[in-house]
Amino acid sequence: MTSMPLPSFRTLWPAWLVLLLSAAAGASWWWAVGRPVSLPDAPTSRIACVSYAPFREPGETPFDLKAVISPERIDADLKTLSQRFDCIRTYSQSHGLDKVPEIAARYRMKVLMGIWLSRNAADNAREIDMGIATAKAHPEVLRGVVVGNEVLLRGELSPKALMAYAHEVRAQIPDSVPITYADVWEFWLRYPQMAKAVDFLTIHILPYWEDQPVPPEHAVRHVADVYRQVKEAFAGRQVMIGETGWPSAGRPRRDARASLVNEARYLREFLIYANSVDMPYNVIETFDQPWKRAQEGTVGGYWGIYDVHAQPKFAMKGPVVEEAHWYRGMYAGAAGALLFALVVAWRRAWRGAGGWLASLLAGFAAGTALAWQYRQMIYACRDVLEWTISGTACVLALVTALMLARRIVARLTGSVSPNGWRLRWWRAGWMFVLALLGLLLVFDGRYRDFPLGLFALPCVGYALLGWLDRRHRVAMPLIEERFLAFWLPSLAAVVVAQELGLNPSTWLWLLLNLAIAAPVLIGWYLAARLQSDQAQAAYQ
Helix, strand or coil: CCCCCCCCHHHHHHHHHHHHHHHHHHHHHHHHCCCCCCCCCCCCCCCCECCCCCCCCCCCCCCCCCCCHHHHHHHHHHHHHHHCEEEECCCCCCCCCCHHHHHHHHHCCEEEECCCCCCCHHHHHHHHHHHHHHHHEEECCCCEEEEECCCHHCCCCCHHHHHHHHHHHHHHHHCCCCCCEEEHHHHHHHHHHHHHHCEEHHHHHHHHHCCCCHHHHHHHHHHHHHHHHHHHHCCCCCCEEEEECCCCCCEEEECCCCCCCHHHHHHHHHHHHHHHCCCCCEECECCCCCCHHHCCCCCCCCCCCCCCCCCCCCCCCCEECCCCCHHHHHHHHHHHHHHHHHHCCCCCCCCHHHHHHHHHHHHHHHHHHHHHHHHHHHCCCCHHHHHHHHHHHHCCCHHHHHCCCCCCCCCCCCCCCCCCCHHHHHHHHHHHHHHHHHHHHHHHCCCCCCCCHHHHHHHCCCCCCHHHCCCCCCCCCCCHHHHHHHHHHHHHHHHHHHCCCCCCHHHHHHHHHHHHHHHHHHHHHHHHHHHHHHHHHCCC
């Protein structure tokens, strides 16, 4: 390394500001998620009815036709659930769930029993036969039989076929047991003829999943408005809310943010509303369902009132904390600061406190960002492969950040690092990955998370280094970088527009894409201008 005159603070203060703000942002986020949030108390800890699916162990899924849940495990679940719920809703007769009514009777629970229907006629016949047999055996336990769930939403059967199945079940089960069909509320309004085939209507109202997502502060009002609309459309008919709830983790949809605090808020406020009106309802759902992450992304697995270990995720009274272990993020920041100080100081040519301070700030910011990403991975990663891919990406981000930190500190302290060409190729690699994710978010982004913590390291680092390098001779960026630098902000801007500008995560995603692309575009302009000036001088 060679030494240069120490730059003045007047020319470097923006770089120091970025380092300070990055470290402060990491500390502030972790501190904020650890603060208790005051919420209205639920009128009672008991809930009228809740969806029950026992598939919470690793690898368990209802798509495994050979999977069977033992009666002993169902018994243990219902023994726990009977302490808080009066009724449970099932969705299928398969996988041992036909035993639920018999076991529920032991704990004086009612069952809203489901018969699963699909486009497979043989499977439907088997489900209906089992459902009819169960209804005949335990009519006193059943609050109703749900003949099909969201079949119209999935487009697997026509209303005529569904009505035929409903008539078949109605004709063969005791008159004391009512039947219904369950679907998203819009489909009842779209196919009102379905009401003729059932004893009562079962509608799903999920504010988070609406085509126009509803933020948590307006969610219960939305439920009340929809319920009133459906009641008016089917005057004189009983209408039950068959699914309603809020996810505790996953990507935001516009201004509808999945979080533990918002799940607790929604459930408490919904129970206050439900307690004030004469309305049958069922909440989704008892336990978090890991298998749903394959179909619905991270958010699909976290609608439970209990976690996969059958532990309540929050209380029904008092403040709620989003992240009880928030201090671990601070520890990660401290570990990052120590690591960066050691790596940046290795074979250093700089002297003075400035280099140490820059290393500590950069390391703390990187540590808190990676801790945020790790927290997201805990919720999102489903298997060893996903953990391996995500973990490798985090290691590469850390290596990139360490290389960038060495060069940034060199610039801040007036020394020059000779390994800039390596960073150019690393930057091209990160931009390529960002472009792939950008395309996925634009064309298939409904269920995809934003890996902000992961990409904060290279994007902020390259932006800072690009600003510090602006007065030095700039090499022409790689042609791949120039191409990607145009498309990255463009794709990210589309994602912002798709969310109507209401999702803060999309704006952060756009900012990160701009951060890594801007130095390339500026370097391209400066290098092109320099080449033009040199060519003009040579011509003269």
